[in-house]
Amino acid sequence: MNADSPNHYRFLPHGRGSAESTSMDPRLQRLVAMRRLGRSKPSTASTDENEVAVIAKVASVEAFEALSEVTPGVRLGDVAEDGTTIVTARVPVARIDAVRAQEGVVSLKPAQRLRPALAATTAEIGARPEDLPAGTPRGDGVVVGVIDFGCDFAHENFLRDGGGTRLLRLWDQNGSGNGSPGFAYGDVHATAAIDTALATPNPYVALGYRPGPRSHGTHVMDIAAGNGRGTGAPGVAPQADLVFVEVASSDIPWGGAEAVGASFGDSVQLLEALAFVFESAGSSPCVVNVSLGTNGGPHDGTTLVEQGIDRLLTQAPDRAVCIAASNAFADGIHAAGTVSATAPLELAWVVADQDQTDNELELWAPGASRLSVDLVAPGGQVVGTLGPGESGSVTREGELVLFAANRLDDPNNHDNTIGVFLSPKVPVGRWVLRLTSLSGDDVPFHAWIERDDNGPSTFEEPLDNTHTIGSISCGQKSIVVGSYDAHKPAAPISWFSSAGPTRDGREKPEVSAPGHDVVAASSTTGTGTTRKSGTSMASPAVAGCVAVLLAEAARRQRQLDVDEIRSIVAASCRPDPPVAGAWDDRYGAGRVSLAAMVKALAGP
Incomplete structure (x- = not known):
């Protein structure tokens, strides 16, 4: 328009x-x-x-x-x-x-540039054999689960010395088969089927699964637990067993009215993927890495996926879940403020010229409050006014182009949320949410713009880059990981690495790890590598550390509950940066140290 x-x-x-x-x-x-x-x-x-x-x-x-x-x-x-x-x-x-x-x-x-190696990660966090006490197992007997996109089961880094796969199971949720008992969709490939496919000239065709080139999940899995057979640079826990879930996102609406308030935090398929990994591990110690996320959600740990993660982790000992903090720090996706009891507040939302993507905004306020919202289009036209509990939409030629809802009493936290969806057919420019308190008191709020890699919109400057961790990164029991650059002596935090705390004031992320310019396995190459940056690359480094910790604990005939695991990870962190003894909203407790984690098991 x-x-x-x-x-x-x-x-x-x-x-x-x-x-x-x-x-x-x-x-x-x-x-x-x-x-x-x-x-x-x-x-x-x-x-x-x-x-x-x-x-x-x-x-x-x-x-x-x-x-x-x-x-x-x-x-x-x-x-x-x-x-x-x-x-x-x-x-x-x-x-x-x-x-x-x-x-x-x-x-x-x-210009051109040179590529650093995965060895920079393992060296910086103290994960090389020479950094650890003699006899420390490198993930032996532990299952590392990866929930992601694109698993190259044929890459040499995921094969055993005899040529067979290190994967116990690979669940492709997008497959056309019947899954397995309890997970009745997609295709579940066990070790024997993968080994049979590996013995053919084209294992991807034989298995009916293609990871695609430079896939995210292959890179992530190599950081956590690649053995270096193909690349010469092993990951953190090269002796661990592997379970991979190619997660589907078909249960998350990405457009239209249903997109308002939806995020990975409500994904049944993601929660089932987590349950599948722990079931596949059985009684073996297990750590799962999730380098996925969106920006929406309440950011207080109450999404159903976060609650489900917490319950899975307290169900049995020797379990952990590591989650990427997100890469949204500098993206202008968060705003916070207080709507005065005596005057409206205008929240400006800027959609870039020529943006051809959907855009979505989500605002959260306390459940006892009552807000009305005027939605003002670029140019000053008031599209509509929504009171508490109301919703509205705009259609053009039978197509929904705008939807907004002022929802009360979310069932998981009893807070209120305002959601707005814009299609590419509405005007671009400066949209405004004019917020008015109807409850007779000041109303604090937080707002997020949903993730949109192909055409991101932003809040108006000055930006508030706090509270930018992802939609599933706010749970009580998960380990959330920020990213820093291991190739520089000062270990600077990555410019993109998202900041905490949670909306309810808890300290997330817990820890940070190398996630900047990490070279790891590249899918469909057999032995090749590729370079990627992101908290997605930092989180599996910590997952690998936890795998080694669990293997060492098993060697000592100890079981660790999730609180003990989280405590050891945080207490073993290296400060300076960040400031010693202080939690940092991006580094967390500090930079992860596997050597210190293993030493902590031995006691003083």
């Missing part, structure tokens, strides 16, 4: 930072402009999606490479007479402006 005709064109001012932006290389300016219009940069052979390789002239290499946004490449020659050095690096498109604006960055242009 953009009012411009197809033949009408005009320049769009770039707004914030325009003076700095226009001094950059035009190719970088174009990438920045495309991002502000909601467009993504595709990956290349040398970069991930929404990432650009650069060559920089800098006054201080150390200061430049210390930036968490910068992945160093190579230094080209010595320091010149003018005091500058030329280096290559890699920078997220979202941070080009910020990096270019740093004092001492003289020039920034496209």
Whole structure:
């Protein structure tokens, strides 16, 4: 519903930072402009999606490479007479402006870069054999479960020395079979079936399962428990057994009125995947990694998936679940404030020009409060007003283009939520939620914009980047993991790594681990690797640590309940960064240390 005709064109001012932006290389300016219009940069052979390789002239290499946004490449020659050095690096498109604006960055242009190795992770967290006491089992007898997308069962890192699979079971929830008892959908492949497929010329065809290239789940599983047969760089728990669930998301509505208030926190299929892994492990110690998430939900641990995780973990000893904190810190997806009893509050929500995706917002307030909301479109038109308990929609030519609900008394936490869904057919620009307190008192609130990787909308600046951990990252018993860069001496927190606390004030994430530029197994290559960044890469490092901890505990004939596991992980963390003795809203208790975790079992 953009009012411009197809033949009408005009320049769009770039707004914030325009003076700095226009001094950059035009190719970088174009990438920045495309991002502000909601467009993504595709990956290349040398970069991930929404990432650009650069060559920089800098006054201080150390200061430049210390930036968490910068992945160093190579230094080209010595320091010149003018005091500058030329280096290559890699920078997220979202941070080009910020990096270019740093004092001492003289020039920034496209470049190539070098790739670090998975060994940087294991070395930094004390997970190499030489870092551990002699005889420490490397995950022997423990099951590592991975719930994700894309399991390359044929990659050498997941095969035993005799050539058979290390996987106990692989459940493809998207398969067309009948599953297994209790999990009656998809295809469940046991060890024997996988081994039979591996003996054929095309194991993916034989098994009827394809992981796809550069799959997320293969990379994650290698960090936690790859054995290095193919790549030469083992993960944290290379002797563990494996269970993988290719999780489906078909029970989560991603568009229309039903999308309002929906997230992975309500996914039956995700909860069943967790139950499947623990059932597959039987009486063996088991840790599950979940590097998935969305932004919506109450962020107080009351989603049904979070409650289900807590119950599974307290059902038996020697169980843990590690969850990625999310990568939304710098995305402008969170807002918080207080609606005064005496005056309305306007919450601005900006949809980028040319955004062709659905957009969704979710606001949470205490159950005793009562808010009304005027939804104001770009240009100032009030689309509608919703009182407590009301909902409304807008249709065009029989198609739902806008839906909003002012819902009271959520059954899991008895709080109230306002949800708004916008289709690509509504105007882009600055939408406003005008909130009015009807309960005679001030009303605190938190709001989140749902995850949308292909066309993200944002709240208006100044941004509040607290409370940005994911939709299933707020449970009572899970271990939530932030990301830092293990390749730099200062171990800076990753620019994307989300922040706590939870909406009810609990300390999440618990811990942090290397998640920046991690090189691990690349699916469909047999022995190859690929590089990825994210809290998705940090969480499996901690899962691998827990697997080794559980194996060592079993060797000592000890059982650990979930609270003991969480306590050991947190108490063994290394501070500085963060500040010693203080919980940090992004590092958590500190940087994980497997060596210290194993030592803790031996006692003082």
